[in-house]
Amino acid sequence: MSEASYIQQKITNPKEDKLLYAVVYSILFLFALCILYPIIFIISASFSDGTEVQLGRVYLLPVKPTLDGYQAVFSHKNVLIGFRNTLFYTLAGTAINIIVTLLCAYPLSRKDMPFRGFFMFLFVFTMFFSGGLIPSYLLVTQLRMINTVWALLLPGAMSVYNMIITRTFFDSNVPVELLEASQIDGCSDARYFFSILLPLSHAVVAVIALFYAVGHWNAYFSALIYIRDPNLQPLQLILRNILLATRISLNEFEDPDLMEGKIGLEYLVKYALIVVSSAPIIALYPFIQKFFVKGVMIGSIKG
């Protein structure tokens, strides 16, 4: 009989545990309900007639079900171009992000590296002081990155916030004994990183990959400023323009005919847009979860 099953038999759930589980499960269940209701509302609204949504008559289930909202979104040819572009920016961008972040976080996690505090300060300082839009634009212009994909991939190559999270993981989740042991064995700093540290860091790499990917997925302002070529536009920018097209402008003088054309269109499209723009990235999470594996440390140090 294995040690594990012997332990299993030994462990019984005391009464207090049952109470705890009951409390926790109920709280989580209630919270999930609070979230589920509006989510279902949004999905239903995206399938409902626009006027009904606008007048607040949709509560839970679709009213006057229709695919018009989705049709309105996908009838724009450039939505597919946007998807393609954003896919590229997300994959390429996240790859660059992870590489630069790891390159930065590892040395800063080594307490035995001289001037560590200085470098840390160098990076953290930039979280607070920035020149703003104009100097950044001038820089991108001078580097001749305007209207190229690099304008969307390079300026945001590393988020100091994410880098700090990574460094914290390296610091606290990996015991310093591992490093010492490897140094005794003559392992170089670089090799330690690639052979030991990195394989143990699934969880944090998964987390920052998710954060960066979502950042790229939702981005539109940089593209607005730096990209003129419609073939390079990301999805969110195109979706934003679709939504803008449905807004009834208050500036132009109106006549009843004008209003007819846009009735309910804004509300029709708004919810379908949310579903279209967020569904793919939400579907990403289950894959990320696989990396949050428990007990990765088993067997690494014995005795």
Next chain:
Amino acid sequence: MRKMVGLFLSGLLMLTLLTGTVFASDLLNEPGTLPLVKSPVKLVIGTPAIATITNYDQNHFTNYLREKTGVDIEIFLFDGVEYRSQLQLMVSANEKLPDMLWAFPLPPAERENYGKQGYFVDLLPYFEEHKLTHYFDGEAASYLTEDEKSTTLSAGLSSNGALYAFPFWAVSVADPWSNGLLINNKFCEALGMDIPTTIDEYYDYLVAVKTKDPNGNGLNDEIPLVGFAKSGNGDIITNLLNSFLYYPATWEGVALCADDEGKIYVPYQQDAFREGMRWIAKCHAEGLISDLSFSQDRYGLQAMTDLTGDAPDVVGSAMSHRSYMFASHATAERRPHYTTIGPLVGPEGVAYASTWKTEPGYVNFITTDCEHPDVAFAVLDFMTSAESTLTARYGRENEYWRYATEEEIAGGSAWSDLGYTDVLYTSANMKLAWGQQTDEIWNTVHITWQPKGFTALTPKTVYENPISQYNYDDWNQGVMKRYGQAPKNLVGSLAYTEEEVAQLGTSETDIGVYVRECMTRFVIGEMDIEKDWEEFQNNLKVMGLETVLSCAQAAYDRAYGSK
């Protein structure tokens, strides 16, 4: 390089002012002939992209202009929302600007700033020369009243006397008079009351709605008065105040007014303002005004009025611009339940309509990067013609609009009662491009010449749908009651000098926000109109109201005083 071109062109304009002649262009044909140019000239036109336009380059209006003017037009698109920032970035990075910027709204101070820094061409000399203003001085002027003729250029002057933009009018007869109250006529019937015309009758009506259950369902669910927030259209307070003194339709701006002698004042320092606030506060204290008027947007109002089936009416009266109470007029069951009224006569006999000074838009510019500003100006001049305007507003002739028939002309225009008897064109029952996904037009009024003398040139509209017809008729009779019910002098946009701008600082923003906040708080009772009045006035002074008034007076005198 840009600096040199800029200097050269500025020097040129100086020369123009001194010698009074425009540099004669070999490129242009005689005024009045089309095409405008002898041989193709290329002009790049920058414009904020309106999201419903599917194609600007092969757009029907763009091709129309190319054909008529002979100019090779290239389009440069800015973002529809962030175009101001984009322009600033381009300018900071010394990029070459398009030759012209069209439909590019900028606040007057920013326009002046760009002009003074040498990015926009001063167009006043061109206008004063009268050499390139064939359509502007001809056709276009024929639709203007004398008053409008003098305003067209002067309202756009910067504080240094330069005109950095080409004016384009875009007003309808009805629009400045379209904010007002709608009364539920079914409730009036049930209560046995007439539609109120004075403030006292209106008060009685509100009380009756609240207490006598006009929708007959035995529940106390009636809402006597409701409006909406975030825009002047649904603004209860400023609209009702006009029964006590004139209050312009502004949301969070400083409500500058001018008396008959041209002296600038603000309504909130007047006793009549205090009287009006007392009256409105009293109504609120008695539960006659819904608090939602201060937080909801127009869709919130719609949800209350645009009801169907068995749902009983709850709204006794609503403050709205005509289009906002119902999602779609064709299917708005309850629209006929509401009647638009004119201004309510106040206790001192005051009955103004809350309106604003109509001015042209100054949002079309010729940049100093343009190598042929005279050709550019000629194109803009051509766009003030009726045909260009109609093509830009509607689309192709005979598909989207047509000239009126003899019959229609004889029938008179929709606004004959106001003196606009002529009829020129109509778009009724034809294809519609405005507001749709299209490549027929640019969907902006800023490239059309539509003073009210032009927009009034349509025949009376006849709708097949009775609700649409009711909506049209009801609203127009309200407009007729309000038309012209405003003081002689209205204050429009003002051009401040650099010193004045520095003096003003953030005062205008502060005062605008503060007044809006206090008006609401006076009404809902959080501030007491008797006890807190002093503090209100003091705070205004602290924020710099005196400076705002004196700067405004100076700017106003510069623009209108010498007339």
Next chain:
Amino acid sequence: MTNTPLPQLDDQRSKLMKQVRQRWQLYLFLLIPVIYILVFAYYPMLGVQIAFKNFQPRKGIWGSEWAGLVHFKAFFSSFYFSRTVTNTIRLSVYYLLVNFPLSIIFALMINIIVNKKLKHTLQTILYIPHFISTVVLVGMLMQILNPVTGLYGNIYRLFVPGEYPPDILSKAQPFTHLYVWSGIWQNLGWNTIVYIAALSGTDVELHEAAQIDGATRLQRIIHIDFPALLPTASIILILNSGSIMNVGFEKAYLMQNSINVVNSEVISTYVYKVGLSGATNQFSYAAAVGLFNNVINGILLLIVNSLSKKLSDGTRGLF
């Protein structure tokens, strides 16, 4: 006066240089990030001088005239200075005080779910609201809370027919609570992700050992799970204190109305309104306000950082 350094310093310095030489690979790693930060963060940072100048695009950043503290003075002396700063800080701190413990607690709660499928499904549900745009969130909120046409009103009328409930949206007080709690609703699930990832690294053997010793699940949470979160949690707390002044413009602006403006006018909405009027030099003004925000943020971060170090004997800190 001789220039010979003291022997100890000499010794220390050569020790240092030896260490630097030993760790050369680490510096190599840092090369790319440092170049990146110098080019894309520090070089544009020189543009921060816009805040002290009257920026004119024609003259550029370097050529524009110095205006000293004029824009700062304009902001500080504005009637609304104290209101906007107070509102901004109040919203941020309130949110921080609620979000920080709740994220940790919820992460711990989610972590104890045994059934993997349930756990994963729950996590996915909880973080979906993060993707709802602000515009839609506020729109839904206002629709639900409408006393006449919303869910709030309809439920009230089930109990009190024909009457309208008190209007929450048109009052000043509820704004702060609505703003913060709607933010919690939206972001709580997302904020637990980092902690859940941290918890996945806890040693299973530790748990088994504790169970054998008879510890309840609750005790295990307190003594094993929670300490595993502490390093990440402290860093996140420190970093969040460094963004107290950054209350976004969009949500406050959408939820603002003339009644709640006393609580809802934050720095970003005010700067937006000033920019709209076009009267001031809006670039320099916005830059000055932004710089002020950043300085306050930086100071707060340093304070919280040193507090954290004090409380943890120097282990939990950013530097």
